[in-house]
Amino acid sequence: MFRVTPPDYDPAAPESVTTLPVGGAATVRAYAGELIRRHRRAFTVLITVQALAVLASMVGPYLLGSVVQRLEGGARELPLGRTIALFAVALVLQTVFVRLVALRGVTLGEEMLADLREDFLVRSVRLPPGVLERAGTGDLLSRITTDIDRLANAMREAVPQLAIGVVWAGLLIAGLAVTAPPLALSVLVAAPLLIVACRWYFRRAPSAYRSEAAGSAGVATALAETVDAGRTVESHRLGQRRVELSDRRVKEWAAWERYTLYLRSVLFPVVNTAHTVVLVSVLMIGGVFVLKGWLDIGQLTTGALLAQMLVEPVGIVLRWYDELQVAQVSLARLVGVREIEPDAGDDELRPEGREMRADEVRFGYREGVDVLHDVSLSVPPGSRVALVGPSGAGKSTLGRLLAGIYGPRSGRVALGDAELSRMSAERVREHVALVNQEHHVFVGSLRDNLRLARNEAADGELWNALGVVDADGWARALTDGLDTEVGSGGLTLTPAQAQQIALARLVLADPHTLVLDEATSLLDPRAARELERSLSRVLEGRTVVAIAHRLHTAHDADVIAVVEAGRITELGHHDELVAAGGPYSALWRSWHG
Structure with missing residues (x-):
């Protein structure tokens, strides 16, 4: 017999690619309870309508049992007209109620799914920026796509159908108990079989589905990272290694x-066997009771029909409970962000001044492995500081600390003597912004894309911001102007235009300090030169920390900080550092040949 056993590797291995947590059982239960409370009125209506549908469906077995009992009693005339009329009315009512149940169930599911999506998005954007950045593209993409897709079916059908199945089965068993109490006990004959099978299945299923979901996230992460870093993979000839990792x-x-799949292939045949056992036990036990005179034939007929009707609700409960095992894992991954403390910065903490300082800062991405070592740097208001050094020296990491994306492991990064790590992310963004190579055009109008920086901005301010970055020319040429739909499914913008929109957002947000991580390095040379002219106008009057991967960016800076192996080894003006003959001088000579 073919048998599938759990994989022989550590099930936690795929989860190692995930940095966002998976919610625990208490978190999942609390959120599920919150959703039910939000929609308790819709749940009450759904259950009430389903109860009416079940009661209408039970009319047929009772009518048939009554007819059989009359025949068994020797009746020569039957009220067939009245019986058929009652059956027809019950059938019509059942049809109407079932239709209402389906409509109410789907509506309720869509409302809960919408709540879940909104809750995940709102909670995610409130997380500290460093948490989201470390999470990476793959894990976030897997949660917002794969996990949402899995939950969609559960929210639309599983939750309403599970409630329907429980009410349905409960009312049928209650009807059986009222009609023929001994037959209600015969249903319990199949209970041990179902209990053993369900305990076997549900002890294994949750962890298996969690590992399956983690495996899916691992695939998404490997593919997303490979695609995002495609040029790097090609240049370093890492293609084969990435293919092997993906495989x-x-x-x-x-x-x-x-x-x-193996778990389900065991459970479902057992469930089908239990259905057969229930019907056989009702017929055999009921037959004996009829022969003994403890039940009449009408009761047995009604009881057998009600027992047969139990097959569907029990199947619904087990089927959708199984579906909820998959959904529970996805729900746990989505509500896991609730277990991350949101940015607990003091929203009332305001910097008293614009000087930025880093004092004896140490920082690392992994425990016990520091990238920056006792770094100290002062950035006076209105000055331009360039961070230079070899690749991997820690320039971008230091820039992100100065921008408030990360908090130092030790030491402090302060703006106007107010520690950035103690300020809320929203408060930090009012003063400091990071500008890098990444730019994103959101699906929506050009106006909506710009107002992400300042929601109350008037159209005049939007056009002014576009003018500052030399984007008003092509923007005014658009047929619908600011109402033009951009992003996926709308107007496709060039990388330079997308970066101009990002810069226009900066103009609207108006932070006094900017951290630049080669915002134009991914553009072609001509577009980069044009955008640098736009960028220069954005920088006027602001404090600038530029992470200079290309040394011409550093030439005109007020201060150049040379970063090597996570330390600042030189600090000074361009001419001073060239004359000193140190690391910067060597970098400059190698840059100019």
């Missing part, structure tokens, strides 16, 4: 997929 992730995911 390994896919194999891990497929192994868990096969294992969960």
Whole structure:
């Protein structure tokens, strides 16, 4: 007999690619309870309508049992007209109520799914920026796509159908108990079989589905990272290694997929067997009771029909409970962000001044491995500081600390003597902004894209911001102007235009300090030169910390800080550092040949 066993590798391995947490059982229960409370009126209506549908469906077995009992009693005339009329009315009512149940269930599911999406988005954007940045593209993409897709079916159908199945089964058993109490006990004959099978299944299913979901996230992460860094992969000839990694992730995911399929292939045949056992036990026990005179034939007929009707609600409960095992894992991954403390900065903390200082800062991405070592730097208001050094020296990391994306492991980064790590992310963004190579055009109008920086900005201010970055020319040429739909499905903007929109947002947000991480390095030379002219106008009157991957950016800076191996080894003006003959001088000579 073919048998699938759990994969022989550590199930936690795929989860190692995930940095955002997975919600614990208490978090999932609390959120599920919150959703039910939000929609308790819709749940009450759904259950009430379903109860009416079940009661209408039970009319047929009672009418048929009554007819059989009359025949068994020797009746020669039957009220067939009245019986058929009652059955027709009950059938019509059942049809109407079932239709209402389906409509109410789908509506309720869509409302809960919308709440879940909104809650995840709102909670995610409130997380500290460093948490989201470390999470990476793959994990976030997997949660907002794969997990939402899995939950969509559960929210639309599983939750309403599970409630329907429980009410349905409960009312049928209650009807059976009222009609023929001994037959209600015969239903329990199949209970041990169902209990054993369900305990076996549900002890294994949650962890298996969690590992399956983690495997899916691992595949998404490997693919997303490879695509995002495609040029780097090609230049370093890492293609084969990335293919091998993707193959390994896919194999891990497929192994868990096969294992969960094996679990279902055991459970469902047992459930079908239990249905047969219920019906057979009702007929056999009921037959004996009829022969003994403890039940009449009408009661047995009604009881057998009600027992047969139990097949569907029990199947619904087990089927959708199984679906909820998959959904529970996805829900746990989505509500896991609730277990991350939101940015607990003091919203009332305001900097008294614009000088930025880093004092003896140490920082690392992994515990015990520091990238920056006792770094100290002062950035006076209105000055331009360039961070230069070899690749991997820690320039971008230091820039992100100065921008408030990360908090130092030790030491302090302060703006006007107010520590950035103690300020809320919203407060930090009012004063400091990071400008890098990444730019994003959101789906929506050009106006909506610009107002992300300042929601109350008037159209005149939007056009002024576009003019500052030399984007008003092409923007005014658009047929619908600021109402033009951009992003996926709308107008496709060039990388330079997308970066101009990002710079226009900066003009609207108006932070006094900017951290630049080569905002034009990914553009072609001509577009980069044009954008640098726009950027120069944005920088006027602001404090600028420029992470200079290309040394011509550093030439005109007021102060150049040379970063090597996570330390600042030189500090001074361009001419001073060239004359000193140190590390900067060597970098400059190598840059100019």
